[in-house]
Amino acid sequence: MGNGVLLEEGEKIDFLGDGRLGIIQRERGYRFSIDSVLLANFVNLEDGDNLIDMGTGSGIIAVILAKRMRQGRILAVEVQKRLAGAARRNIQLNHLSDKIDVIEGDIRFPEFLCPPQSFSIAVFNPPYRRLHSGRINPDPEKAAARHEIFGTADDFIAAAAYTLCQEGHMYAIYPSTKMVYLLARMRSFRIEPKRVSLVYSRRGASASFVLVDGVKGGGEELDVLPPFYIYSQRGGYSRQMDDVFKFLASFASPGGG
Numbered sequence: 127m128g129n130g131v132l133l134e135e136g137e138k139i140d141f142l143g144d145g146r147l148g149i150i151q152r153e154r155g156y157r158f159s160i161d162s163v164l165l166a167n168f169v170n171l172e173d174g175d176n177l178i179d180m181g182t183g184s185g186i187i188a189v190i191l192a193k194r195m196r197q198g199r200i201l202a203v204e205v206q207k208r209l210a211g212a213a214r215r216n217i218q219l220n221h222l223s224d225k226i227d228v229i230e231g232d233i234r235f236p237e238f239l240c241p242p243q244s245f246s247i248a249v250f251n252p253p254y255r256r257l258h259s260g261r262i263n264p265d266p267e268k269a270a271a272r273h274e275i276f277g278t279a280d281d282f283i284a285a286a287a288y289t290l291c292q293e294g295h296m297y298a299i300y301p302s303t304k305m306v307y308l309l310a311r312m313r314s315f316r317i318e319p320k321r322v323s324l325v326y327s328r329r330g331a332s333a334s335f336v337l338v339d340g341v342k343g344g345g346e347e348l349d350v351l352p353p354f355y356i357y358s359q360r361g362g363y364s365r366q367m368d369d370v371f372k373f374l375a376s377f378a379s380p381g382g383g
Contacts (some may be wrong), residue, residue: 132215139219144375147193148219150212151184158186159358161335162359164325165299167249167370168337173197178240178289180206180233180282181312184225185213187249192217192225194377200226203239230303236285246294248286252279279304280311287315287342296340299325302333309338318344323351329359 133139136155139148140346142163154322166187175198175233181189182202192200202217202285206212217226231239233250279300296317302310302324309319321339326332338353355364363371 137212142190142371142374143193146215146375147189149184149186149189150216150219156183156209157203158184161325162186162251163190163370163374164335164337164354165249165297166194167373168296168299168323168339169249170295170339171198171247175246176244177249178203178245179203180248180250180276180285181252182213182228183209185216185228187221188213188226188228189216190374191249192222193220195225198225201240201245202226202228203231203233204228205230205232226290231357232277233285234281236288239285240289241263242288243294244289245289246320248290248294249297250281250286251299252277255379258345277343279308283311283315284316287317290317290342292343294342295320296338296342298338298340299335300338302336305336305338308336312340317342318346319348320344321349321351323354325354325356326348328355328357328364345377 133150136152137150138153139150165334170190171191173196175195177191177198178199179200179202182188182204185202187202189203202213204213210228211227217228220315222379225316227359228241233239242370282298282378283296296312298308311320317340318339319338323337324333325335327334354366356366356367
């Protein structure tokens with residue numbers, strides 16, 4: 127893995143999936159976090175799904191999902207030029223050029239990304255901090271990942287409503303403290319929440335994130351899944367998180383999907 131893919135200064139390759147899935151990212155500055163892995167694991171895929179990954183960053187979610195797909199294609203959208211370039215190199219690194227296309231684009235203007243109702247799945251891990259709430263990170267990539275510089279949750283949901291076909295699925299991860307806002311805004315765009323999973327750092331802690339699966343034009347009925355714990359009480363990852371990594375390794379292997 128990695129032959130012919132050039133690393134830029136200050137970059138390294140981090141490996142997932144038992145070392146079979148590599149992601150080029152900076153040693154310092156913007157790096158993907160475990161919430162991206164959790165979101166990619168939460169998505170349900172069927173053969174032939176066409177998927178849009180909005181705000182792909184370095185491409186981690188698109189790469190994981192492409193490894194899981196037997197058929198179908200992914201459009202990975204990123205507004206920041208350097209990150210879009212990193213995503214392209216990660217696709218090349220993982221031999222996924224036949225499954226993923228990267229475009230440098232702005233999800234606030236979805237009509238310039240694709241025709242309406244082009245996808246059966248939309249995935250995003252949106253920024254969640256208001257522009258004037260707290261200090262903005264001096265690293266522009268970190269700032270854009272955390273603060274609503276290139277779009278609010280509303281913008282991402284609106285883009286999902288535009289790009290999804292009827293009964294298509296929207297998947298997102300968001301701070302649990304803002305879950306009510308997220309679910310309410312989904313319904314305002316006629317994307318009905320169907321599954322939610324609250325993510326906790328460990329037992330006894332307050333929830334950190336909520337994973338949401340919504341269906342465009344879906345009927346009322348919400349499945350609240352059992353709590354998900356990232357870490358065990360004894361330290362290290364929980365059994366649930368270990369299962370996520372094992373699943374990642376299974377489809378990242380040469381015999382996987």
